[in-house]
Amino acid sequence: MDLITLDGIYIITGIVVGFVSLRIAFDKDHPTRIGASVFWGIFAITFLFGNWLPSVIVGYLILILAIIAALGRVKKGGQKEPPKEERIKSANKFKGKIFIPALVIPIVTVIGTLTFDHIRFGNINLVDSENVTLIALGLSTIVAFIVAQRLTKASPSVPLHEGSRLMQAVGWAILLPQLLAALGSIFETSGVGEVISNVVGNILPTHFALIAVITYCFGMALFTVIMGNAFAAFAVITGGIGVPLIVQMHGGNPGIMAALGMFAGFCGTLMTPMAADFNIVPALLLELKNKNAVIKAQIPIALALLIIDTILMYLLVYNF
Numbered sequence: 001m002d003l004i005t006l007d008g009i010y011i012i013t014g015i016v017v018g019f020v021s022l023r024i025a026f027d028k029d030h031p032t033r034i035g036a037s038v039f040w041g042i043f044a045i046t047f048l049f050g051n052w053l054p055s056v057i058v059g060y061l062i063l064i065l066a067i068i069a070a071l072g073r074v075k076k077g078g079q080k081e082p083p084k085e086e087r088i089k090s091a092n093k094f095k096g097k098i099f100i101p102a103l104v105i106p107i108v109t110v111i112g113t114l115t116f117d118h119i120r121f122g123n124i125n126l127v128d129s130e131n132v133t134l135i136a137l138g139l140s141t142i143v144a145f146i147v148a149q150r151l152t153k154a155s156p157s158v159p160l161h162e163g164s165r166l167m168q169a170v171g172w173a174i175l176l177p178q179l180l181a182a183l184g185s186i187f188e189t190s191g192v193g194e195v196i197s198n199v200v201g202n203i204l205p206t207h208f209a210l211i212a213v214i215t216y217c218f219g220m221a222l223f224t225v226i227m228g229n230a231f232a233a234f235a236v237i238t239g240g241i242g243v244p245l246i247v248q249m250h251g252g253n254p255g256i257m258a259a260l261g262m263f264a265g266f267c268g269t270l271m272t273p274m275a276a277d278f279n280i281v282p283a284l285l286l287e288l289k290n291k292n293a294v295i296k297a298q299i300p301i302a303l304a305l306l307i308i309d310t311i312l313m314y315l316l317v318y319n320f
Contacts (some may be wrong), residue, residue, distance in 0.1 A: 002128040007051060009138035013253075014047030020164045027077050035073025039065055039172070051284040062179070069172035074104035076168035090125070094151070101148035105140045112136025173276040177229055184232030193240030200241055209252075210314055212245040217310040220261050228274025230265025237261070260313040267309065270302035271295060 009194060021040035024030050030037075043063050050058055050163065091098070113133045119126040127135045152158075167174065187193070200219070206212045219241050223233035242261055247253040269275045273295060283291045290296070 001123065002125045004126060004135055004139070006131040006134055006138075007126045009135060010047045010050065012138070012142075014044045014049075016163065017047060017167070018044035019160065020044075020167050023164050024077060024168070030075075030077040032073045032075045035068050035071070036075060036077075036168070039068045039074045040167075043175070065172075065175060069175075074172045076165070076171065090152075097151060101144040102150060104144040104147050105137070106141050108140035109133070109136045112139060170277060170281050171218045173281055176230070176275070179303050180229030181231040184227065184229070184235040187232070188235040188239050193236045193238075196236065196240035197244050200245075206245050206249070209246075209318060210252045212241075212250055212252075213314045213317065214310055215247055216241045216257070216261060217264040217306065217313060220264040221271075221306050224268030225272040225274065226263040226273055228269075228276070230262055230269055231264050233268070234258075234262055237265075246317060250318060253320050256317045256320060257294055257313065260309055260317070264306055264309050264313075267306040270298040 017040055019194055021037050023039060024033055025037040039078060042065055045053075047059060053061075113136045116127045116136055117125075117129050117132045148154075149156075149159070158195060190259070196219075200206060200215055204211055204215055206215060216237065220233055223237050224230045227233050238258065238261060242257050243254070246257050247254050254255045264301075269278055273280055273292060279294045279298070280291055283294050288294070
């Protein structure tokens with residue numbers, strides 16, 4: 001028996017998203033009140049009841065979300081940020097301390113990943129051993145929330161208001177990571193990875209270990225640019241190139257391949273507008289004139305990291 005499961009994290013997430021839906025529903029000045037409220041309400045349902053609803057029903061709900069978004073009915077409301085003077089005053093007050101809650105998330109996640117699985121109370125496990133990292137990530141956000149509240153001493157209404165405002169600012173793009181990751185699984189199940197493997201094997205001299213690494217790393221980055229999500233690309237490119245070429249053909253270490261391969265995918269994330277939630281939304285939140293300004297600033301760094309990552313993989317994957 002597990003004390004904390006991923007279902008609990010999903011329920012908390014569903015409650016938060018459901019609050020956004022209710023907030024919009026009662027906002028008479030919202031430009032797309034009905035459409036946006038229904039969108040966030042359905043999104044909340046997928047978290048709250050996704051494990052109990054038939055898969056076909058969840059599929060139809062996702063289609064409804066896509067239709068609502070395509071019709072432009074998911075806009076942000078008129079919720080305004082605090083005045084600039086107030087934000088500058090707060091920034092000067094907290095200075096670097098404001099980053100503490102953000103740092104809490106990765107720290108608690110790493111600690112939880114390494115320890116939660118070993119904590120037991122008799123026959124009861126603290127967490128579900130199959131989802132330790134995801135549960136640790138969910139719990140870390142709760143800890144970060146508590147730390148932020150104690151640090152800022154803000155009223156309980158502030159996180160509710162700001163959370164709702166930011167989620168509405170992100171809008172439909174908030175669905176992209178989940179949908180693209182699911183699309184990657186669909187591609188892998190349908191045999192896209194095998195097709196890619198055959199094409200690459202016929203075109204490139206992958207019998208050279210270096211070529212196999214270059215193909216895998218740059219393939220991960222390129223497919224991520226196309227898909228907009230490294231998780232979606234990982235299933236396809238690792239199944240089609242990484243495993244058959246690096247692991248099976250050349251005897252590479254699958255753990256090192258997977259870790260550095262995912263990093264190569266993240267390099268692709270930095271260079272694509274398809275990753276709207278990472279690259280386009282920040283530009284909108286920062287009110288930049290060029291919506292692609294974030295991508296332009298990231299491309300040189302992404303390319304440099306991709307080259308370094310490829311070199312590291314070649315040096316490590318066949319020697320450890």
